[in-house]
Amino acid sequence: MTDRFVYVTYIRTTPEKLWDALLKPEFTRAYWYGAWQDCDWKKGSPWKLMFPDGRPADSGEVVEIEKPKRLVLKWRNEWRPDLREEGYSRCVIELEPADETVKLSITHEIDKSGSKFIEAVSGGWPKILSSLKSLLETGKPLPRTDQPKG
Amino acid sequence: MSMDAVFRALADPVRRRLLDRLHARNGQTLGELCEGHDMTRQAVTKHLALLEEANLVVTRKRGREKLHYLNPVPIHEIADRWIGKYERSRLRALADLKKRLEEQSDD
Numbered sequence: 001m002t003d004r005f006v007y008v009t010y011i012r013t014t015p016e017k018l019w020d021a022l023l024k025p026e027f028t029r030a031y032w033y034g035a036w037q038d039c040d041w042k043k044g045s046p047w048k049l050m051f052p053d054g055r056p057a058d059s060g061e062v063v064e065i066e067k068p069k070r071l072v073l074k075w076r077n078e079w080r081p082d083l084r085e086e087g088y089s090r091c092v093i094e095l096e097p098a099d100e101t102v103k104l105s106i107t108h109e110i111d112k113s114g115s116k117f118i119e120a121v122s123g124g125w126p127k128i129l130s131s132l133k134s135l136l137e138t139g140k141p142l143p144r145t146d147q148p149k150g
Numbered sequence: 151m152s153m154d155a156v157f158r159a160l161a162d163p164v165r166r167r168l169l170d171r172l173h174a175r176n177g178q179t180l181g182e183l184c185e186g187h188d189m190t191r192q193a194v195t196k197h198l199a200l201l202e203e204a205n206l207v208v209t210r211k212r213g214r215e216k217l218h219y220l221n222p223v224p225i226h227e228i229a230d231r232w233i234g235k236y237e238r239s240r241l242r243a244l245a246d247l248k249k250r251l252e253e254q255s256d257d
Binding site: 004126 | 176177205208210219221222223224225227229
């Protein structure tokens with residue numbers, strides 16, 4: 001059994017701008033609760049999602065990367081032992097032009113059922129995606145996601 | 151993706167029930183979603199197509215099967231439009247209270 005969620009949003013922007021907003025620390029800090037990713041964005045490279053205070057929140061590896069279309073990450077929680085022991089999940093991020101917008105799909109899955117990790121990350125994504133959309137369309141992230149969770 | 155499509159899709163009780171079923175268990179096939187309905191497969195397919203158009207349901211292929219997933223992002227965007235930044239925690243407390251009280255009265 002696989003636990004999975006798929007989240008989709010349409011953002012009025014270009015694939016290139018959305019790609020940068022998803023990868024670059026100066027953008028992610030604005031809409032991802034202050035978090036940023038430590039990675040050189042090459043296939044096979046280590047990947048880390050960092051809390052604003054410098055602790056790693058999650059870690060993994062770049063499995064596939066095709067700018068500005070597709071990014072696949074191996075992804076494991078690093079700060080909650082009960083989530084960490086579930087092992088690696090897979091996060092697929094896809095960007096497709098759709099009329100005046102870009103369709104952004106996030107699929108996050110793990111090869112087990114009743115995953116607490118998938119439940120935990122699924123709660124965060126809609127807030128992060130709404131804020132990212134607001135940042136790209138209006139220049140402002142949504143309040144509450146522009147600062148560390150706390 | 152228009153908000154009109156989201157409200158139109160949510161305006162029907164059958165479609166809301168389909169979303170409830172996906173909320174309870176994500177990633178179901180058409181066959182699974184038809185179980186327990188007094189509706190034809192075609193009718194359920196039509197409702198699912200409207201939900202997909204509104205971006206409330208997204209599908210992924212698994213072999214020959216199509217799995218349906220609840221996409222809560224448009225609903226989140228609606229909530230964000232009208233809920234102010236300081237109201238959220240109070241609203242959550244109120245919603246939790248309502249849920250607890252109603253669960254008790256169901257016993």
